[in-house]
Amino acid sequence: MQEATKIWTLEETLALYQRPLMDLIYEAASVHRAHHDPNEVQISTLLSIKTGGCPEDCAYCPQAARYHTDIETNDLLTVDQVRTAATRAKSLGSSRLCMGAAWRNVEDNADFDHVIELVKTVRDLDMEVCCTLGMLTPHQAQRLAAAGLYAYNHNLDSSEDYYEEIISTRGYQDRLETLDNVRKANLTVCSGGIIGMGESVADRCKMLLTLASLRPQPESVPINALVAVPGTPLENQEPVSIWEMIRMIAVTRIVMPHTTIRLSAGRTEMSREGQALCFLAGAGSIFAGDKLLTTPNPDVFADLEMFDLLGLRPKAPFADGHLPQSGSAEETAAAIEPHRKRWSRPGHTIEANVQYAEIAKEKRRATRQQGDTHQ
Ligand code: SAM
Numbered sequence: 296m297q298e299a300t301k302i303w304t305l306e307e308t309l310a311l312y313q314r315p316l317m318d319l320i321y322e323a324a325s326v327h328r329a330h331h332d333p334n335e336v337q338i339s340t341l342l343s344i345k346t347g348g349c350p351e352d353c354a355y356c357p358q359a360a361r362y363h364t365d366i367e368t369n370d371l372l373t374v375d376q377v378r379t380a381a382t383r384a385k386s387l388g389s390s391r392l393c394m395g396a397a398w399r400n401v402e403d404n405a406d407f408d409h410v411i412e413l414v415k416t417v418r419d420l421d422m423e424v425c426c427t428l429g430m431l432t433p434h435q436a437q438r439l440a441a442a443g444l445y446a447y448n449h450n451l452d453s454s455e456d457y458y459e460e461i462i463s464t465r466g467y468q469d470r471l472e473t474l475d476n477v478r479k480a481n482l483t484v485c486s487g488g489i490i491g492m493g494e495s496v497a498d499r500c501k502m503l504l505t506l507a508s509l510r511p512q513p514e515s516v517p518i519n520a521l522v523a524v525p526g527t528p529l530e531n532q533e534p535v536s537i538w539e540m541i542r543m544i545a546v547t548r549i550v551m552p553h554t555t556i557r558l559s560a561g562r563t564e565m566s567r568e569g570q571a572l573c574f575l576a577g578a579g580s581i582f583a584g585d586k587l588l589t590t591p592n593p594d595v596f597a598d599l600e601m602f603d604l605l606g607l608r609p610k611a612p613f614a615d616g617h618l619p620q621s622g623s624a625e626e627t628a629a630a631i632e633p634h635r636k637r638w639s640r641p642g643h644t645i646e647a648n649v650q651y652a653e654i655a656k657e658k659r660r661a662t663r664q665q666g667d668t669h670q
Pocket residue numbers: 355356357358395396397398399427428429430448449450452488489519520521522523524560588
């Protein structure tokens with residue numbers, strides 16, 4: 296049972312973010328030590344099980360079918376491909392495998408039945424299994440839970456206000472609903488965001504407050520630095536400074552003392568010294584694997600060397616217990632209300648999604664045909 300968690304105001308959170316850096320890191324490190332082993336870091340391997348061709352318009356994402364990015368698209372990986380990747384990840388210290396699919400939402404079809412098989416396959420290897428597949432219905436969340444899923448990743452990405460600048464094909468409320476469905480299925484919640492998309496510090500703090508308002512708070516919060524991929528609308532965004540990343544992690548640590556903070560996309564641009572300060576400020580997990588979903592990540596052996604250098608130990612699977620806490624929708628609603636403006640997109644239709652899903656299907660058909668003529 297978590298102790299009653301303080302409800303932070305936006306003013307207090309902004310003041311935290313802007314504190315002198317040494318004071319902020321010191322406070323965050325103290326909170327971290329009170330609730331976590333500071334020398335233990337969870338390694339979570341990312342695996343893209345279905346790449347590219349997504350009908351959504353997330354401005355940061357190389358997998359959106361409508362942008363002209365240089366990625367290799369792939370249909371669902373097979374059970375054998377996933378078992379091989381998971382076994383390798385486990386042998387290199389990963390306690391969790393996170394499988395990502397470039398979907399807007401899960402459909403009740405053969406592809407979802409296949410994902411259920413993938414979840415069971417990884418669970419049988421005694422690893423924590425996480426999926427990030429887009430929006431879920433309550434029933435789909437329950438099916439994933441019954442298959443042995445441990446966590447579901449579904450990011451809020453930014454504040455509710457800034458969200459409409461970066462995504463028009465779904466609303467913030469849709470994201471929160473999926474998180475609620477995940478929680479009610481007794482899965483652990485993994486939800487965080489991206490910095491460096493042109494948002495303000497207030498947007499970052501508002502996103503953290505929305506996450507911190509969830510009851511219980513998310514078990515994991517990934518903090519990504521934007522990877523500015525050529526061909527996406529955010530391709531010219533300046534890289535976010537390591538100091539912003541450290542501040543973001545420190546504030547996340549203080550407003551969500553129990554959560555595992557994952558130092559996520561953007562690590563290829565970070566020095567070991569920078570990453571060490573992120574661990575000091577409260578990061579307790581990394582995404583490992585030579586690739587994130589489509590973009591590069593540090594070499595796995597270089598990461599293990601960094602662990603050695605810093606005296607960090609990879610965390611064992613299920614060290615936080617098997618059973619996530621069950622959520623109370625009423626408690627969450629009460630905590631979230633002071634920060635919340637209702638999402639409204641009057642007149643919004645998903646015609647564009649349908650149109651781009653068709654284009655993506657056509658592209659996949661063409662790729663398959665090309666493959667056939669090359670054989
Ligand atoms: N399609 C599903 C969804 O959007 O929920 C799951 C996969 S999606 C790629 C998972 C997350 O990856 C996004 O919510 C976003 O936070 C992160 N992401 C995608 N592209 C990124 C980029 N270029 N830089 C940093 N993070 C990124």
